Amino acid sequence: MNSTFQHLQAAHCENGVTTKLLQNVGVNKLTEPLAFGIGSGLFYVYLPFLKINNGPAIAFRTMPGHIFKRTCENLGIEVIRKKFSSEKEAAKFLEERIAEGQPVGCQVGVYYLSYFPKEYRFHFNAHNIIVYGKENDQFLISDPVMEHVTKLSSYELERVRFAKGALAPRGQVYYPKKTGDISDEKIKKAIAIGIKRNVRDMLYIPGNIAGVRGIRYTGEKIKKWRDKLGLEKAGLYLAQLVRMQEEIGTGGGGFRYIYAAFLQQSYTYHQQEALPEISKLFTQSGDLWRSAAVQASGIYKGRLSSQKDFDSVGDHLLNIFELEKKAFKELSKIKWQ
Amino acid sequence: MKKEDLPQDSGALSKFTREMCYVVDEKGNYITDLSSGWDVKTTALDATWKNIHARIESVRKKVVDKKVSPVLFFMEWRLMDIDILSAYTGLWKWQIRRHLKPEVFQKLGPRLLEKYARAFNITIEDLKTLNTHE
Numbered sequence: 016m017n018s019t020f021q022h023l024q025a026a027h028c029e030n031g032v033t034t035k036l037l038q039n040v041g042v043n044k045l046t047e048p049l050a051f052g053i054g055s056g057l058f059y060v061y062l063p064f065l066k067i068n069n070g071p072a073i074a075f076r077t078m079p080g081h082i083f084k085r086t087c088e089n090l091g092i093e094v095i096r097k098k099f100s101s102e103k104e105a106a107k108f109l110e111e112r113i114a115e116g117q118p119v120g121c122q123v124g125v126y127y128l129s130y131f132p133k134e135y136r137f138h139f140n141a142h143n144i145i146v147y148g149k150e151n152d153q154f155l156i157s158d159p160v161m162e163h164v165t166k167l168s169s170y171e172l173e174r175v176r177f178a179k180g181a182l183a184p185r186g187q188v189y190y191p192k193k194t195g196d197i198s199d200e201k202i203k204k205a206i207a208i209g210i211k212r213n214v215r216d217m218l219y220i221p222g223n224i225a226g227v228r229g230i231r232y233t234g235e236k237i238k239k240w241r242d243k244l245g246l247e248k249a250g251l252y253l254a255q256l257v258r259m260q261e262e263i264g265t266g267g268g269g270f271r272y273i274y275a276a277f278l279q280q281s282y283t284y285h286q287q288e289a290l291p292e293i294s295k296l297f298t299q300s301g302d303l304w305r306s307a308a309v310q311a312s313g314i315y316k317g318r319l320s321s322q323k324d325f326d327s328v329g330d331h332l333l334n335i336f337e338l339e340k341k342a343f344k345e346l347s348k349i350k351w352q
Numbered sequence: 353m354k355k356e357d358l359p360q361d362s363g364a365l366s367k368f369t370r371e372m373c374y375v376v377d378e379k380g381n382y383i384t385d386l387s388s389g390w391d392v393k394t395t396a397l398d399a400t401w402k403n404i405h406a407r408i409e410s411v412r413k414k415v416v417d418k419k420v421s422p423v424l425f426f427m428e429w430r431l432m433d434i435d436i437l438s439a440y441t442g443l444w445k446w447q448i449r450r451h452l453k454p455e456v457f458q459k460l461g462p463r464l465l466e467k468y469a470r471a472f473n474i475t476i477e478d479l480k481t482l483n484t485h486e
Contacts, residue, residue, distance in 0.1 A: 026372045026384070048374070048382070068400070068431065126431070134364035134397055138436050161369045162386070179439035180432075251403055254396035261393045263371045267353055272374035276382035298376060302353060305392075312392040315399045 020118055020147040022157045022164045026266030026273060027076075028143040030056070031159020032120045033083045035145060036190055039118055042090065042197045049202070052277030053089050053209040054082035057270055058216055060225040061233045068137060070255035073233070075269035077216070079141030079182060083120070083189065085212070089205035093192040098185040102173050105186030109146060112190070118147040118157070122187040124178020130158075130165045135263070140182040146172070160263055203284040207351040210281070214347045217339065227340045234332030241325045250315035253328065257308045257315075268301025275301065287349050296342035300335055307331035358387050363394030404431065415482060421457030422479055423448065426472040429484060440471035 023038070025031025025047045033050045051057075058077045065072040076082075087094045099105035112119050124140040125131055148155035153166040167175070176186045220226040233256075240249035260269040275297035282290045310328050313319035355375040365371060370386035377383050408428045414420045427437055438445045443464075450456050451464070462476070469476045477483070 024372050026374060047384075069403075070400075130368065132364050132367050134401060137431055160371060163369075180436035183439065251399060254399040257393055257396040258400065261390065262397075263365060263369075267358075267373040267375070267387075272353060272382070276374045279382050294382075298353070305353065308392050312395055316395050 020155075020157070023159065024162055025159040027051070027056075027264045027270070028159050029079065029082045029141075030054075030273070032143040032145055033086050035157070035159070036083075036118065036120055037086070037090070037092065040092070040191050040194050042092070042194075044197075044199070044202060046280060048273050048277035048280050049206070050086050051082060051270070051273050052213070052281065053202075053205045054084070054086035055209050055212040055216060056082045057213055057274045058225070059227070059229045059269075061229050061236070063224065063236070068255070069251075071252050073256055073259045075260055075265060079143075080122070083143075085209070086205075087191055089208045090197055090201060092194050092197070094189060095192060096187070096189040098187045100185070102177055102186065105176060105188075106169065106173060109188060110149065112188070113146060113149055113154075117190060118145050120144075120189045121146055121172075121176060122184035122189075123172075123175035124180075124184060125175070126178060127171070127174045129167065129171050130156075130161070138178070138180050140178050140180060140184055199284065206281045206284055210346055210349075211351075214343050217343045218347065227336050227343065230332050230339065231336040234329040234336065236329075237332065238322075238326050238329035241322055246314075246320055249325070250317075253311040254315040257311055260304055261308055268304045271297050271301035271304060285349075285351065289345060289349055293342050293345050296338060296345070300338050300342065303331060303335050303338065307335070355383065355385055358385050359390040359392075360387060361389045361391040361394060363389040363391070364397060365389045365394070404428075412482060415454075418454045421452050421454045422482055423457060423468055424452045425482055426468070426474065426479065430472055437471060441467045443467065 023031060023035045025034060027047070030047045030051045033054065034045050034047050037045050037050070056076050058074065060074050062072040084094065097108060099108070109119060121144050122140070123142050123144055124138065125142045126136050126138050128136065128142070143159070145157040146154050147157055152168050154169065154172050156165045156167055158165060176184055178184060217226045223229070223232050237253070240252055244252060261267065266273040275294045278290050278294035278297065307328055310324070310331060314324055353375050355377055358373055358375050366388040370388050372384050373387050374382055375385050408425070411420065411425045411428045415422055415425050434445050434448055437448055441448070451460065465476045465479060469479050472479065
């Protein structure tokens with residue numbers, strides 16, 4: 016067991032696990048914003064043909080698992096990742112790693128996650144935690160979104176590792192292999208790769224439901240929700256949008272603030288005068304997302320109900336579309352050294 | 353968002369942790385700070401739960417009126433859809449859809465009832481009587 020393990024709180028679970036596990040193998044300079052940006056974490060997508068909890072399927076970040084994968088890949092760090100068909104095998108593998116002192120990243124479902132309050136327990140299967148030890152029957156858990164470490168019994172841990180449904184974790188564990196020193200030069204290169212990929216994902220992804228155009232698409236849809244869905248359902252749709260945008264794990268403003276922090280921190284590696292300026296655009300974007308959320312909350316609180324109010328939320332998103340398009344265009348113009 | 357604008361409202365979140373947010377300090381530098389919650393998202397979560405409770409109650413009535421089977425009630429109560437229930441029980445979705453009919457549910461044998469009870473983490477008795485403990 017790893018007796019020197021120190022908990023790291025982060026805004027987002029996968030960022031936090033990635034940052035902590037990489038710090039653990041010697042990438043001491045890695046911060047949460049750097050992990051998020053190097054992993055090209057920022058995204059937007061609205062899947063109109065899919066429903067989650069009877070509401071719209073909207074994401075402000077890239078696919079679960081990708082941040083860890085890309086961050087390690089871009090830094091040239093090898094990853095060990097395993098899924099299991101048998102609960103027994105999964106438990107055995109985990110216990111062996113912990114006995115060796117290896118903290119392990121685990122994908123889990125939150126529905127049966129006993130230390131979460133009931134209000135937060137939906138069938139969401141892409142939560143990430145670090146298991147770093149075991150005392151009697153209790154596994155020691157470092158959950159990045161929590162202020163402090165926590166515990167799960169072996170039964171509780173097995174149940175969340177084998178949660179079922181979309182993105183079922185199937186006992187998935189992952190951790191980076193021990194590595195040599197990661198130089199500033201390597202981090203510098205990884206930052207450029209991460210940003211280029213994020214530009215591509217946000218500006219050039221085909222179709223109109225993802226990337227910056229997905230934001231415009233959602234803005235236009237919101238204006239039609241009142242007539243199409245009725246006031247009550249439209250309000251619930253907006254509530255779901257706000258939850259995906261602001262709920263625990265985004266750092267505020269649908270990950271836009273973390274990305275702004277990433278660009279600011281990137282400036283210490285790349286002396287590109289554009290970076291701090293573009294960082295401010297993402298701060299503005301985060302502020303606009305939050306202002307859209309305030310406007311939307313007037314609707315689901317029942318205080319606002321006119322078409323004009325829906326138009327206002329929609330217009331916020333159209334402005335965000337313009338702003339983020341501009342920000343990513345500016346990023347795409349940077350000549351990386 | 354500026355540091356001084358970070359909301360410190362209370363809600364379900366403040367019962368278990370404060371969450372980390374990224375804010376700008378007076379010099380324009382990004383720092384992290386902890387928030388106990390934000391009214392705008394607390395009310396979003398409240399609206400969602402209010403709707404869930406209303407759905408559960410409406411299905412409870414339908415079960416009592418013998419329009420649907422208890423499987424649908426517990427599916428709503430456990431926030432599941434047919435896909436999730438199918439994954440937990442190992443049954444086909446078309447099978448589950450049949451079992452939502454009260455007359456089909458009536459004839460289910462102990463093996464199938466046990467599968468549902470296990471998926472919902474309740475007893476067979478609870479399943480038949482709409483008994484919820486949590």
